[in-house]
Amino acid sequence: MKRSDRRSRIETAFEHLRRSISAALGAAENAHQEVLNTCAEQEYALRIAQLGAAEAEREPEKIADPADPHFQAALARALAERDEIFQDWTEQGPPSLEKLVAANSPGSAADPFETWLGEFGGGDVAHPPELWRIGTAHVPDSPLSPSFPAVVPALDFAHLRITTDEVPETAETLVQNLLLRIVSHFEPGQVRIHSWDVARLTGTLPDLHPLSSAGLLTAHDPTRLGDMLDVLSDHIKRIHSGALLGEHTTLRALAAANGRRGEPWRIAVLFGNGQPLREEQQQQLQRIARNGLPCGIQLITVDLPLTVNSSVESITLIGENRARTSMTGPEAVVALDEPPTRGKASKACAAIAAEFESRRARVRNFDDLLPDELWQCHSRSELQAPVGFDEGEEVWMRLGDASPHTLIGGPSGSGKTNFLYGMLGAMAARYSPDELELYLLDFKEGVSFAQFTPGKRDPSWLPHANLVGVNVNTDREFGLALLRFLADEMRRRADEAKKHEVTKLEELRAEDPEGRWPRIVAVIDEFQYLFADRDPVTAQATKLLEDVARRGRSQGIHLVLASQDVSGIEAFWGKPAIFEQFILRIALPKARRVLTEHNQAAMDLPRWHAVVNHESGVKHGNEIARIPDATARDTFHQLQQRLWQRRAAGSHPPRLFDGSNLPKLSALEDFRKLTAPVSTPRALLGQVIDVEGTAAAVRLSRSPGRNIAVIGSVREDTTSALGAAALSLSRQHEPGKIKFTIGALLDEVDDDARAVAEELRGRGHEVDVVSLDEISATLDGIAHEIDAGASPVRHCVVLYAVDAAQTTLERKDPVTRACALDSLRKVLKQGPESRVHVIGWWRSVQRVKNTLGMGPVDDIGAWVAFDVHGQELSAFAAGQPVNWSPRSRRGLFFDRSVHSRPEVVLPFDLGGAPPVPAQRSTESDVNVREEAGD
Numbered sequence: 001m002k003r004s005d006r007r008s009r010i011e012t013a014f015e016h017l018r019r020s021i022s023a024a025l026g027a028a029e030n031a032h033q034e035v036l037n038t039c040a041e042q043e044y045a046l047r048i049a050q051l052g053a054a055e056a057e058r059e060p061e062k063i064a065d066p067a068d069p070h071f072q073a074a075l076a077r078a079l080a081e082r083d084e085i086f087q088d089w090t091e092q093g094p095p096s097l098e099k100l101v102a103a104n105s106p107g108s109a110a111d112p113f114e115t116w117l118g119e120f121g122g123g124d125v126a127h128p129p130e131l132w133r134i135g136t137a138h139v140p141d142s143p144l145s146p147s148f149p150a151v152v153p154a155l156d157f158a159h160l161r162i163t164t165d166e167v168p169e170t171a172e173t174l175v176q177n178l179l180l181r182i183v184s185h186f187e188p189g190q191v192r193i194h195s196w197d198v199a200r201l202t203g204t205l206p207d208l209h210p211l212s213s214a215g216l217l218t219a220h221d222p223t224r225l226g227d228m229l230d231v232l233s234d235h236i237k238r239i240h241s242g243a244l245l246g247e248h249t250t251l252r253a254l255a256a257a258n259g260r261r262g263e264p265w266r267i268a269v270l271f272g273n274g275q276p277l278r279e280e281q282q283q284q285l286q287r288i289a290r291n292g293l294p295c296g297i298q299l300i301t302v303d304l305p306l307t308v309n310s311s312v313e314s315i316t317l318i319g320e321n322r323a324r325t326s327m328t329g330p331e332a333v334v335a336l337d338e339p340p341t342r343g344k345a346s347k348a349c350a351a352i353a354a355e356f357e358s359r360r361a362r363v364r365n366f367d368d369l370l371p372d373e374l375w376q377c378h379s380r381s382e383l384q385a386p387v388g389f390d391e392g393e394e395v396w397m398r399l400g401d402a403s404p405h406t407l408i409g410g411p412s413g414s415g416k417t418n419f420l421y422g423m424l425g426a427m428a429a430r431y432s433p434d435e436l437e438l439y440l441l442d443f444k445e446g447v448s449f450a451q452f453t454p455g456k457r458d459p460s461w462l463p464h465a466n467l468v469g470v471n472v473n474t475d476r477e478f479g480l481a482l483l484r485f486l487a488d489e490m491r492r493r494a495d496e497a498k499k500h501e502v503t504k505l506e507e508l509r510a511e512d513p514e515g516r517w518p519r520i521v522a523v524i525d526e527f528q529y530l531f532a533d534r535d536p537v538t539a540q541a542t543k544l545l546e547d548v549a550r551r552g553r554s555q556g557i558h559l560v561l562a563s564q565d566v567s568g569i570e571a572f573w574g575k576p577a578i579f580e581q582f583i584l585r586i587a588l589p590k591a592r593r594v595l596t597e598h599n600q601a602a603m604d605l606p607r608w609h610a611v612v613n614h615e616s617g618v619k620h621g622n623e624i625a626r627i628p629d630a631t632a633r634d635t636f637h638q639l640q641q642r643l644w645q646r647r648a649a650g651s652h653p654p655r656l657f658d659g660s661n662l663p664k665l666s667a668l669e670d671f672r673k674l675t676a677p678v679s680t681p682r683a684l685l686g687q688v689i690d691v692e693g694t695a696a697a698v699r700l701s702r703s704p705g706r707n708i709a710v711i712g713s714v715r716e717d718t719t720s721a722l723g724a725a726a727l728s729l730s731r732q733h734e735p736g737k738i739k740f741t742i743g744a745l746l747d748e749v750d751d752d753a754r755a756v757a758e759e760l761r762g763r764g765h766e767v768d769v770v771s772l773d774e775i776s777a778t779l780d781g782i783a784h785e786i787d788a789g790a791s792p793v794r795h796c797v798v799l800y801a802v803d804a805a806q807t808t809l810e811r812k813d814p815v816t817r818a819c820a821l822d823s824l825r826k827v828l829k830q831g832p833e834s835r836v837h838v839i840g841w842w843r844s845v846q847r848v849k850n851t852l853g854m855g856p857v858d859d860i861g862a863w864v865a866f867d868v869h870g871q872e873l874s875a876f877a878a879g880q881p882v883n884w885s886p887r888s889r890r891g892l893f894f895d896r897s898v899h900s901r902p903e904v905v906l907p908f909d910l911g912g913a914p915p916v917p918a919q920r921s922t923e924s925d926v927n928v929r930e931e932a933g934d
Contacts, residue, residue, distance in 0.1 A: 188356035234620030272304030388625025404553030410588025686905035705861030712866030735764030776820035
């Protein structure tokens with residue numbers, strides 16, 4: 001019994017175990033099946049999400065068997081979720097989207113084209129719209145889905161790729177509508193359109209064709225796509241190398257910071273045929289797409305394959321006036337906005353073109369170049385100023401480390417003088433004289449720069465000008481002197497920079513804030529005359545120009561060279577490094593050789609325009625500027641009056657070198673500074689052609705050879721040198737400390753000699769005037785005085801036309817057999833050590849040699865020669881060859897104790913009144929305007 005009970009309990013336990021295992025296996029099977037069902041539904045849900053609920057509902061066989069309960073469950077759940085989301089979006093989405101679009105996109109469904117088309121110009125270019133309306137979107141087969149505005153980004157934000165179906169005209173309508181919205185939103189000229197159609201010459205975008213008359217639309221030849229791509233590429237290069245050099249990396253950011261946009265947007269529309277472009281064109285187009293948006297260049301491509309790592313939105317046309325976009329997703333269908341009537345659109349575009357032409361044709365005047373307040377800019381890093389206008393926007397020029405020097409070119413009458421006036425006025429108005437110094441030189445005949453100096457009727461001058469040279473077409477030495485001055489100033493600044501352990505002017509200003517370190521701008525108009533001949537002047541000028549051009553940038557010294565044509569300057573052949581420093585190029589109409597060889601932009605320029613190029617003349621650096629009239633009456637003159645009234649107390653007018661006038665002895669600074677007594681007096685013979693206007697002076701020390709010869713046959717020049725020498729010596733001696741013997745040995749110079757004698761007597765000096773008959777006895781007497789020993793009183797023997805007395809001096813005394821010529825030679829040889837000096841005039845070199853006889857020529861220690869050829873003077877110039885051809889009212893001066901080579905001088909005007917500068921009268925205004933191309 002016990003055994004049977006135990007068996008029963010065991011069987012019961014096993015049965016319980018079997019049922020438990022069976023239940024567990026059943027539960028596991030159910031759980032597994034539930035997991036399989038869930039996975040199947042999730043798999044169907046994923047496929048439905050990928051295809052779209054509406055598409056899955058329409059064509060379920062794309063996913064699974066329509067009778068599959070798992071698919072039906074997943075589809076039902078997706079449709080329910082969609083309806084729930086659509087319900088929420090229907091209540092909140094459309095109003096929010098309408099508000100967003102209204103804030104960021106011009107136009108709405110209730111605002112058709114006809115209500116605003118033609119009312120242009122209200123858009124803010126500093127903060128342009130991000131979205132632009134193209135139509136109304138809705139989700140088909142969804143009764144709960146309301147319509148909403150469809151928009152796309154444009155301009156600075158994204159490129160646009162359009163793919164068409166069998167109705168390509170829809171793409172043209174879409175593009176035209178979008179462009180009409182954009183060009184009508186901004187001021188005319190802020191948007192430029194380039195179009196290219198592989199199949200048509202002019203049929204693309206017909207409603208926009210009126211814009212082409214004003215240059216706002218350019219239709220490119222279908223066979224010359226490369227030209228359009230080159231234009232766009234050049235814009236990108238120019239903007240990157242110019243406008244985007246600072247902290248901003250996009251034109252949009254720059255415009256937001258400045259509140260204005262200096263560059264227009266450029267939209268390139270390309271209609272293809274579904275085939276890729278040639279490989280090189282495709283690569284160039286992709287480069288434009290990658291780099292264009294920061295530079296304001298947007299692409300709109302139609303049926304043109306384009307793959308690029310840049311922001312691109314897509315529109316796929318799916319039928320007439322229907323599309324899908326990447327902005328609305330594949331479910332939504334966009335009903336494109338209806339275009340305006342062709343007449344309305346064309347009329348609006350014509351109005352935009354007319355307004356743009358009107359604004360472009362409006363001549364901006366000189367005052368538009370000037371700032372609101374004078375002298376508010378600092379030139380620590382560079383000088384910059386507007387020089388013209390491009391469709392109302394200022395075109396600036398910059399002089400600094402990046403573009404240190406300027407080359408200006410243009411034939412006669414092209415407006416160089418007018419451009420220089422505008423440039424100088426714009427700079428002078430922005431920078432004070434402590435920030436900017438001007439050195440102005442004009443090699444052509446005229447008075448263009450005389451405006452900046454005091455005149456007879458107008459005492460004002462340009463406070464920034466330190467030197468003005470006019471009418472120097474025959475005085476190339478003055479240009480050489482200016483370059484030498486600039487080189488010396490460059491070295492002086494470099495030495496000061498070394499003391500402060502810096503290298504650049506900007507750093508020197510920071511280290512020496514108390515110093516005066518303005519930037520220097522040297523303007524040389526018609527500079528080619530400086531290098532016109534093969535002579536030492538050209539050689540020295542070329543060397544100095546190269547040095548200043550290469551090293552001047554770091555010391556704030558900038559050259560502005562203007563010329564009609566630089567190609568024929570032989571001195572620069574084989575020296576391209578000189579012009580390589582002239583980064584900024586200004587090409588006026590028909591200018592040659594200023595820009596690069598392949599840049600012919602100046603050939604088509606109209607009058608009053610210029611190409612401003614900060615890229616050494618490379619094509620992509622071109623900026624076309626309209627130059628205002630700066631030479632008309634009451635333009636620059638009024639500015640100069642304002643600047644002159646603001647000048648610092650104690651400021652001095654600029655030094656004027658006028659090659660058509662002789663310097664007044666009485667006005668010469670070196671002459672005015674002469675005082676008595678001095679130990680070693682200086683005899684002034686003329687004025688050296690240099691920046692400072694220093695005198696050609698000979699020190700009359702008690703040394704052998706301290707005599708002066710004036711050589712030449714022109715009476716006005718030679719008597720001027722003799723008179724100036726005597727008058728300057730009289731100012732350095734108190735009465736009784738010097739005596740003068742004046743020999744008037746020629747009848748026609750008697751009045752000149754006696755006029756000088758009268759002035760010397762008027763100053764209290766002892767003066768003896770002797771004639772030809774008395775000269776022999778006088779020289780004998782002076783020779784006897786020398787034999788008696790040195791006199792405490794200086795004796796100056798001034799002989800007018802020594803050679804006229806040659807025969808008289810050669811006559812021998814019948815008793816002593818001596819002649820006065822020997823006495824003259826003795827005075828020349830021994831006189832200086834006894835304080836006796838001869839200042840004599842001979843009418844030729846040979847006559848000087850006849851007077852000296854076999855004696856050494858160094859008894860004449862200094863000389864000034866007029867109308868004498870250089871080869872005749874070699875013996876008097878230490879044997880070196882003298883390269884000199886006589887010039888009217890110019891002489892050659894050499895002092896063997898000072899000079900290594902002779903230098904050119906101007907004879908003095910001995911009259912008492914100061915020289916009259918070139919006047920800015922009505923006639924002068926006319927001359928300047930003629931030089932400016934008026």
